[in-house]
Amino acid sequence: MAIKITGTGSYIPSKIEKNEDFYNHKFLNADGSEINSPNEVIVEKFKAITGIEERRYIKKELVNSDIAFFASQKAIENAKIDKESIDYIIVAHNYGDIKYNTQQSDTIPSIASRVKHLLKIENPKCVAYDILFGCPGWIEGVIQAKAFISSGLAKRCLVIGAETLSRVIDPHDRDSMIYSDGAGAVIVEDTKEEGGILAHETATFALDEAHYIHFGETYNPEISDQRRYIKMYGRKIYEFALTNVPKALKMCLNKSGKDISDIKKILIHQANEKMDEAIVQRFYRLHKMKMPKGIMPMSINLLGNSSVATVPTLYDMILNGQLEGQEINKGDVIMFASVGAGMNINAIMYQV
Structure with a gap:
């Protein structure tokens, strides 16, 4: 018997933001002073350190719970399971749903509850909750899913990692070039196979x-x-x-x-x-x-x-x-x- 990932899915946004798209940004130091380098040099140094050439942003009409839902659909389909058999939906994120060009994050109801709603899961015993754990959130969600399954509290969990960092970046900060959007989801369940976690x-x-x-x-x-x-x-x-x-x-x-x-x-x-x-x-x-x-x-x-x-x-x-x-x-x-x-x-x- 092993607790394994039996299905995977991801959502990679279609909008590509290339490094040269930052050439017209007004980058500043933390104290607000100007940086004494042209943006082409700033971007080239950034690429040399991070390895990033381009990143993905979601479309204006989407929010984080949408892309978490898209990835979840694929994971459920890949695992060939009945969505009503899911015992827990665990969503790792950090900033909730932030609509385009707004200042406030929306986390009520939870992203997990929103995903369950979008999946149209009727089973009230399917418990949905969020986890805020920084970038390691999805891995921690998988660890929690294992704990639920090992203890007998669950047989099958949907664990999602979804984020829209493009909605929380300062256009005047060079670090803004690091961040992107995306979602990944897995089904974790008890199996008769070897290996697993x-x-x-x-x-x-x-x-x-x-x-x-x-x-x-x-x-x-x-x-x-x-x-x-x-x-x-x-x-x-x-x-x-x-x-x-x-x-x-x-x-x-x-x-x-x-x-x-x-x-x-x-x-x-x-x-x-x-x-x-x-x-x-x-x-x-x-x-x-x-x-x-x-x-x-x-x-x-x-x-x-x-x-x-x-x-x-x-x-x-x-x-x-x-x-x-x-x-x-x-x-x-x-x-x-x-x-x-x-x-x-x-x-x-x-x-x-």
């Missing part, structure tokens, strides 16, 4: 690190409205991640009983290409090994950082042959991993 690791660092990612005002001092935007201390996050994430991955691996040589792929949150590479390199260095070529599939170059959606979207893309040069096969041992606001870190060892 082998081990997990979760940690929250909040003594000094809680506000590394936060909501703040625009960098433009000429704007007086009260709208708040996603902000981060990039250097602190980078140093935090490189120090703590490899250790968490090692602890997760140790719990699983598997050897590091068993890992076929590491699907890590797509936040920053250079940072992700450094994390995985350090993880292998802890085992006195070099990072294997192709171990870390990347989608950030074309999709940007869609927060909770990056890992489930990446997994769905690989399973469906949509990421060139990458594949995951039955029986493969893989690792899901993420780090983000909170500051939270988590990982899952998983056998397909």
